[in-house]
Amino acid sequence: MVIESIPKVVGFIYGLLAFIALVGLWYSGRFTRRRALPFLVISALLGFLVFAPVFPYQLQMVALRDTVGLGSPIPMALGALLVFIALAFAFGRVICGQVCPAGAVQELMYRVPVAKRGSAERQTPVVIRAGVFVVFAVAALGLSADLLGLIGLPAFFHLAVGSVSFFVFLGIVLLSAVVYRPFCRYVCPYGALLAPAASKALFRLRRTDACIGCRKCERACPTGEADPAAGLGECYLCGRCTDVCPVEGALVYGRAR
Ligand code: SF4
Numbered sequence: 239m240v241i242e243s244i245p246k247v248v249g250f251i252y253g254l255l256a257f258i259a260l261v262g263l264w265y266s267g268r269f270t271r272r273r274a275l276p277f278l279v280i281s282a283l284l285g286f287l288v289f290a291p292v293f294p295y296q297l298q299m300v301a302l303r304d305t306v307g308l309g310s311p312i313p314m315a316l317g318a319l320l321v322f323i324a325l326a327f328a329f330g331r332v333i334c335g336q337v338c339p340a341g342a343v344q345e346l347m348y349r350v351p352v353a354k355r356g357s358a359e360r361q362t363p364v365v366i367r368a369g370v371f372v373v374f375a376v377a378a379l380g381l382s383a384d385l386l387g388l389i390g391l392p393a394f395f396h397l398a399v400g401s402v403s404f405f406v407f408l409g410i411v412l413l414s415a416v417v418y419r420p421f422c423r424y425v426c427p428y429g430a431l432l433a434p435a436a437s438k439a440l441f442r443l444r445r446t447d448a449c450i451g452c453r454k455c456e457r458a459c460p461t462g463e464a465d466p467a468a469g470l471g472e473c474y475l476c477g478r479c480t481d482v483c484p485v486e487g488a489l490v491y492g493r494a495r
C-alpha cells in the first residue's frame with residue numbers, strides 16, 4: 239500500500255501543519271473529539287500511504303542509519319525528531335495524540351464501542367516502556383537490530399499480510415479497542431522520549447477556579463492524567479476530559495502556572 243514515489247518529507251510537513259492546527263484548537267478552547275476525528279483519519283491514512291510520520295519507526299531508522307528507509311539525510315530526520323520533542327516540551331503530546339499514525343490507529347480503535355479494560359494507573363506502563371526503551375536502544379545502536387520491525391510496525395502499515403510480524407502489530411491494534419493505546423503506553427521508544435518533555439510542558443491542561451470538583455474528567459481519562467496531581471507526561475490530549483467537563487472554563491488548555 240505504501241507509495242514509494244511520495245517523499246517521506248510529505249509526512250513530516252503534514253505533521254507540522256497538523257500540530258499547529260491542533261494546538262490552535264486546544265488554545266482557543268475549540269478542541270473536541272469530534273473535531274479531532276479528521277486528523278486521526280488523515281494521520282492513519284498517511285501511515286499506510288507514505289509510512290510517515292510514524293515517529294517511533296523513524297527514530298529507529300535514524301538509530302540504524304537507514305537513509306533509504308528515511309528518504310532523507312540522517313541530520314534532517316534527526317533534526318525533525320528533535321524539533322517535535324521540543325514541541326512536546328512546549329505544548330504536550332499533541333503528536334502522539336493525533337499526528338503519529340501509530341497513535342492515530344490506536345485512538346480510532348479505542349472509539350469502537352466495546353467494553354473497555356485495563357488500568358488507568360500511571361506508573362506501571364511508564365516503567366515497562368522505559369525497560370523496552372533500553373532494549374530498543376541496545377538493539378538498534380549496539381546490535382543494529384530492528385526491534386520495531388519484529389513487532390510489526392512497518393509490516394502493518396505496508397499491509398505485508400504475508401509476514402508474521404504484520405499479525406503481531408495487528409494484534410496490538412485490535413487490543414487497542416479495549417485497552418487504551420497499548421503500543422504508545424507500554425512500548426513506543428519515541429513516546430519514552432516525549433513523555434518526560436511533556437510532563438514539563440509550558441502549555442497544558444489545567445483546572446481553573448470554576449471547577450466544581452465533580453471528577454467526571456478523572457473518570458473519563460484512560461491514563462489517570464486528569465488527576466490534578468498528575469504530571470501529564472502520559473496525557474495524549476485525547477479530549478475525553480474536556481468533552482465531559484460540565485462547567486465551561488473549568489478545564490482549560492493554556493500556560494502552566
Ligand atoms: S482524558 Fe486524560 S489523556 Fe485525555 S486529554 Fe484528558 S487528561 Fe489527557
Ligand code: SF4
Pocket residue numbers: 445448449450451452453454455456482483484485488489
Ligand atoms: S469535570 Fe470539570 S468540573 Fe468536574 S472535576 Fe473535572 S475539571 Fe472540575
